[in-house]
Amino acid sequence: NAGVTQTPKFRxxxxxxxxxxxCTQDMNHNYMYWYRQDPGMGLKxxxxxxxxxxTDKGEVPNGYNVSRSTTEDFPLRLELAAPSQTSVYFCxxxxxxxxxxxxxxxxxxVT
Amino acid sequence: AQKVTQAQTEISVxxxxxxxxxxxxxxxxxxxxxxxxxxxxxxxxxxxxRRNSFDEQxxxxxxxSWNFQKSTSSFNFTITASQVVDSAxxxxxxxxxxxxxxxxxxGTGTRLKVLA
Numbered sequence: 001n002a003g004v005t006q007t008p009k010f011r012x013x014x015x016x017x018x019x020x021x022x023c024t025q026d027m028n029h030n031y032m033y034w035y036r037q038d039p040g041m042g043l044k045x046x047x048x049x050x051x052x053x054x055t056d057k058g059e060v061p062n063g064y065n066v067s068r069s070t071t072e073d074f075p076l077r078l079e080l081a082a083p084s085q086t087s088v089y090f091c092x093x094x095x096x097x098x099x100x101x102x103x104x105x106x107x108x109x110v111t
Numbered sequence: 112a113q114k115v116t117q118a119q120t121e122i123s124v125x126x127x128x129x130x131x132x133x134x135x136x137x138x139x140x141x142x143x144x145x146x147x148x149x150x151x152x153x154x155x156x157x158x159x160x161r162r163n164s165f166d167e168q169x170x171x172x173x174x175x176s177w178n179f180q181k182s183t184s185s186f187n188f189t190i191t192a193s194q195v196v197d198s199a200x201x202x203x204x205x206x207x208x209x210x211x212x213x214x215x216x217x218g219t220g221t222r223l224k225v226l227a
Contacts, residue, residue, distance in 0.1 A: 097206070
């Protein structure tokens with residue numbers, strides 16, 4: 001049982017490039033979430049999903065896209081990377097009212 | 112609207128001191144859940160505790176204890192006899208089943224520094 005896994009751990013992008021952050025969970029959780037954490041700050045919700053095929057925007061969705069074709073996977077797509085997207089990205093999953101399980105994070109730098 | 116306030120941005124204590132981290136929440140929902148997470152310098156988010164709105168019992172786990180008071184909308188976290196390994200950022204979060212999303216509302220976090 002690996003929990004929530006994220007790849008890559010680190011990435012440096014040039015302005016205008018695109019990339020996909022991968023997130024996979026093996027706990028059969030319906031709910032999945034993407035957050036970003038800027039240096040010294042709290043977590044902000046980017047997108048979330050309540051089940052396969054269903055996604056919705058969080059508080060900071062601009063510049064990102066997601067898909068949820070399976071229960072296990074919830075990739076986050078960055079199009080046309082900008083320096084403002086430099087952050088640490090966390091994926092999380094949960095079931096019902098219980099706690100969210102977080103992945104180890106992806107540290108992204110856009111230069 | 113829901114909100115979580117952690118008014119203490121940073122706290123420094125000397126090892127073995129007791130320290131309390133404050134968390135005040137706002138919600139109109141009658142059913143909700145409160146959480147505490149620890150984020151050590153290594154960066155991962157570690158779940159500490161979950162409490163539902165119908166359970167006001169205080170919780171103790173080793174050196175950690177939590178005081179949930181609905182009357183003051185607070186869910187405070189106390190570390191007894193603090194240790195250097197307790198140095199981390201601590202986040203309080205609120206979640207409710209309204210709209211079926213169980214989204215977290217996070218506080219801004221409290222950075223705890225425990226000095227040897």
